[in-house]
Amino acid sequence: MKYQLDATNLLCPMPVIRTQNRVAELAAGDTLEVHCTDPGVLHDIPAWCRINGHEVINQRREHGVIIITVKVSDD
Amino acid sequence: MDACLLQCLNPQTQENLIHPMTQRKAVALISGGLDSMLAVKMIQQQGIHVEGINFFTGFCVEGHTHAIRNRDQARPKRNNALWVAEQLGIKLHIIDVIDEYKDVLLNPKHGYGKNMNPCLDCKGFMVKKAREWIEANDFDFIITGEVIGQRPMSQRKDTMPVIARESGADDRLLRPLCAQHLPETLPEREGWVDTSQLGAITGRSRHEQMALAEKWGFKDYATPAGGCCFLTDASYSRKLVDMWQHRGSREYSLDDIMLLKVGRHIRPNQRFKLIVARDAGETNYLKGYRGQFTHMAAISHGGPMTLIEGEPSSDDLELAARITARFGQGRNADRVTVEIHPIGGESMKLSIPPMPASEIAQEWYV
Numbered sequence: 285m286k287y288q289l290d291a292t293n294l295l296c297p298m299p300v301i302r303t304q305n306r307v308a309e310l311a312a313g314d315t316l317e318v319h320c321t322d323p324g325v326l327h328d329i330p331a332w333c334r335i336n337g338h339e340v341i342n343q344r345r346e347h348g349v350i351i352i353t354v355k356v357s358d359d
Numbered sequence: 360m361d362a363c364l365l366q367c368l369n370p371q372t373q374e375n376l377i378h379p380m381t382q383r384k385a386v387a388l389i390s391g392g393l394d395s396m397l398a399v400k401m402i403q404q405q406g407i408h409v410e411g412i413n414f415f416t417g418f419c420v421e422g423h424t425h426a427i428r429n430r431d432q433a434r435p436k437r438n439n440a441l442w443v444a445e446q447l448g449i450k451l452h453i454i455d456v457i458d459e460y461k462d463v464l465l466n467p468k469h470g471y472g473k474n475m476n477p478c479l480d481c482k483g484f485m486v487k488k489a490r491e492w493i494e495a496n497d498f499d500f501i502i503t504g505e506v507i508g509q510r511p512m513s514q515r516k517d518t519m520p521v522i523a524r525e526s527g528a529d530d531r532l533l534r535p536l537c538a539q540h541l542p543e544t545l546p547e548r549e550g551w552v553d554t555s556q557l558g559a560i561t562g563r564s565r566h567e568q569m570a571l572a573e574k575w576g577f578k579d580y581a582t583p584a585g586g587c588c589f590l591t592d593a594s595y596s597r598k599l600v601d602m603w604q605h606r607g608s609r610e611y612s613l614d615d616i617m618l619l620k621v622g623r624h625i626r627p628n629q630r631f632k633l634i635v636a637r638d639a640g641e642t643n644y645l646k647g648y649r650g651q652f653t654h655m656a657a658i659s660h661g662g663p664m665t666l667i668e669g670e671p672s673s674d675d676l677e678l679a680a681r682i683t684a685r686f687g688q689g690r691n692a693d694r695v696t697v698e699i700h701p702i703g704g705e706s707m708k709l710s711i712p713p714m715p716a717s718e719i720a721q722e723w724y725v
């Protein structure tokens with residue numbers, strides 16, 4: 285299943301916390317597209333994924349919004 | 360072993376004898392600094408499974424908050440707690456405690472430090488949250504990077520037992536860096552960790568920590584001056600108290616405390632305060648609040664975004680426009696046009712003379 289999370293206008297670490305809490309509710313194989321405006325997420329969400337065994341499968345910018353897609357692992 | 364003999368032993372020792380290979384698990388309070396990093400490493404070396412926990416109070420010093428300002432863009436935009444966890448190869452659980460933390464800040468049983476930092480209550484609160492976490496997640500004990508005598512309030516030999524007691528963690532709280540100077544804890548007593556392999560560090564000198572960092576190859580670690588949060592900062596604390604006084608209430612939201620980290624805060628009278636961006640990075644950040652605040656910026660010249668908090672009169676808005684113009688590129692012009700967007704009202708343009716720096720009273724700066 286594909287899910288979205290709005291973390292725009294939040295400063296780190298709030299987008300990471302929101303991602304972490306949402307991922308905890310998802311199943312392995314689900315994807316979560318996180319929308320953010322703090323460029324700090326470009327570092328923090330991938331770091332959080334590496335630590336926790338999840339995968340960043342896409343990263344792009346649209347109209348000033350950073351969109352990071354996380355694939356949930358069963359870790 | 361004889362069943363009767365087994366029953367004479369305490370439950371943990373019984374467990375150790377029945378399941379000698381049980382992997383013990385500890386959770387570490389990770390601030391993002393060197394001390395907690397070393398504490399984790401020390402415990403990992405004894406074969407303990409460690410995971411990290413980091414509490415976000417809203418007041419934490421974050422690389423990104425600094426990075427809002429242009430001049431700080433060169434700093435690494437990293438979250439130090441995540442970075443530490445990655446170096447150590449441990450999981451990190453970041454917990455939002457913004458709401459619960461209000462009671463710690465507003466009603467600290469042990470009072471404040473030099474500024475608005477309630478360090479002793481804060482540490483007790485965080486260890487209590489960690490204690491609840493280990494109970495919910497079936498972990499065995501908690502570790503912190505505290506060192507006796509390092510901090511005037513929370514890291515003294517007489518206050519360390521207070522944290523252990525008031526958090527309810529008691530002997531499940533181990534401070535590996537100075538464990539040899541402290542009473543034995545559960546993991547030491549049960550033989551899960553060997554005290555002789557733990558530290559005996561005391562005091563404010565950082566030599567021993569730096570030697571350990573060198574030994575374990577830790578480079579590039581964060582060295583936050585003055586502590587891990589904005590509450591230890593005199594200027595930030597002053598702005599916080601000013602906000603409470605002028606609202607007549609000590610309530611606060613995350614937006615309130617984030618905005619105290621940004622811009623020049625200028626209060627010309629009791630009715631209102633300006634938050635004037637100091638550069639384009641801050642202007643960008645303040646733009647995110649346009650829907651919640653009356654705001655203004657020069658349109659005839661380049662210049663900062665200003666948010667207005669409070670109940671300004673129309674004369675106050677003109678004064679605010681003159682101050683805003685003072686911090687823009689039109690500061691030496693005869694007149695600057697400033698566009699004002701009152702919250703819930705029609706926007707308007709004012710052509711005003713920028714206020715000379717000498718007319719902005721020093722006491723207006725919060």
Ligand code: SF4
Pocket residue numbers: 476477478479481482513586587588589590591
């Ligand atoms: S410096 Fe801030 S986060 Fe650290 S113990 Fe003191 S109040 Fe808590």
